[in-house]
Amino acid sequence: MGNYRIPKEISSELKITKSLFLFDLLFLVALGVVTLIFQRFVHRDLLIFYYIFMGITALTMIWRSSTNPKKRMYEILLITVMRKKSTYCAIDREQK
16 A cells, blocks of 8 residues: 555645735635626716725725634625524633
8 A cells, every 4th residue: 555645734725925815816806807897887987986995895805804813804794694693692701
């Protein structure tokens, strides 16, 4: 039998630069495509503001949260929207 190396971690993200990951880049490209698709619905005089707004939104969505550094803002937004509002979750502030 061959000597195979078994990876210890398979869920790591691929880094492109110090703070930009591959998924972040793909997310920015996808949001850029969505921005270009919807630009025809924006008045010509407001296009610059629309691009600035979408750029700020894109950068905000890929930032990591300060309270939960493993999640990005778009993940937190999805969790907040998709959670059951009738379920109570206690938050233990004493535990660290």
